[in-house]
Amino acid sequence: MASSSSAEDHGLLLGLTLSTAHRNHITAAANLNGVHSFEPSLSLTLLSGTDHADQVSDADAAVKKGTGCARQEASPPNSAVSSFSAASGGGRMVIVKRERDGLSSTDEMDTAERVVSSSRASDDDDDGGSTAAARKKLRLTKDQSALLEESFKHHSTLNPKQKQALARQLNLRPRQVEVWFQNRRARTKLKQTEVDCEFLKKCCETLTDENRRLHKELQDLKALKLPPPQAAAAAAAQFYMHMPAATLSMCPSCERVGGPAAGSVAPAASTAGGADHHRGGGSDGNSAFSIAQKPQFFNPFTNPSAAC
DNA sequence: TTCTCGCGGGCCCTTACTTCA
DNA sequence: GATGAAGTAAGGGCCCGCGAG
Structure with missing residues (x-):
């Protein structure tokens, strides 16, 4: 939402005919090849037929849909609960500033902390109160990542039920699943932006070449001594x-x-x-x-x- | 009917940690 | 072993839509 609007506010509004199939193809290619020429300052908006909004910010569309769905199936609110739990094993502190997921049971927390501990088993003697301890993060296992990826292929956003189920399946907190999806969407968008940027660069180059060619053509025409009707046509061509x-x-x-x-x-x-x-x-x-x-x-x- | 407020969820930006060359 | 770059989990802020009052 913010991205597309800001692009329209500050960036170049450029219309392009780009089918969904093409975009998917490009995205797939980008995922395979990995483009690293991203220019963060460039705002771009691609218009593609009547459904350009979906293609520019399909994630946003999904957001809206997902939001509506989520509202229908919203779990009982348990928001704004600030909890501060300390792992019993090694004095590790896990700060949960805001638990949105409606899960604050010790079972869930213990599960997540077990994952953290398994990834950094040797750091259990940390000072519990430090910020660094709070920011110690886990690395998801390959299986967990694979399952999350598989789920992301089917839907880029999750409703609360899906999130809960996935979290249970992965032995993660729902918040972790939520964060993973958020980051995954960001990565997807970044890659797509890189691809779009490359595409626009190429278009710019080709249009520049075309412009150069047409200018040359015009010069050639002007060089010819044309009869009046053709001269008028040439003048019109020059105008346009x-x-x-x-x-x-x-x-x-x-x-x-x-x-x-x-x-x-x-x-x-x-x-x-x-x-x-x-x-x-x-x-x-x-x-x-x-x-x-x-x-x-x-x-x-x-x-x-x-x-x- | 309109307005206000709280809540939930998303995105963006950033930080901090991990991995790898 | 030290180091810098890249990748990524997570924190925080902001915005938006929705429902309740």
Whole structure:
């Protein structure tokens, strides 16, 4: 929620046609390859048809859904309970500032602490009151991680019941499961942002090349001594040259070039609008102006053109 | 009907610890 | 063994939606 809104507030609003399949594919590729060129300062928003919001912040959508679901199945509130428990074995202190999970039983705590102790069995002689002791953390076992990953594949958010069940299954506190999912979502989002960043960089490069090419083409045209009608067309082309090529479209029947205002932000809307305009008028496929064949928002995957 | 408040849950940023090269 | 980078569990703050009063 905050991420998408901040991107729209501060960042470049860039429209791209990018199917869910592509994004999934890219995400999978990123997970395999691992991209490490993340630029934290870059805010980006990808618009993808009518469901762009889902793709930009699908996690957010899941959040909303999950929240609603969670509310329906909410466990009895036991919030704002500050507990301060000390492990009996080695004097380790476990500070639970706020237990949201409705579980404060010693069984649950003992289970979690057993995991902590197993991972750091040699540190039981710690000073119990220090912050460092409180922050000593466990490393999840491979089995635990695998099960959490498997669960994350099915749903990126958990309702309280699922959380409880998973925690019981893993011998962890529900809070730990919750934190793991939170961190996992953050990692997923980070990876996706990295992928998006790379994608936008590539698009920027290709559009720059396209722009350069068109400028050169324009120079060539201007160099020619054109008859008046063609000169006028060249002048018009020069006028629209200042617009990004991806925002230009031309009605094949009326041969008017539409700028950004002619199309809408969403590609689906732009194509629908074009279809409406030609409905009943017949489309003889006048392809004199090649830019008209391009979608409103350029996608090098689905629309391989000179730009990409 | 509208407003206020508390609660629960999510995300972001950060810290601290672990692992590995 | 020391060290720095990367990974990650966890803490804290903030925001938002929802339900109750």
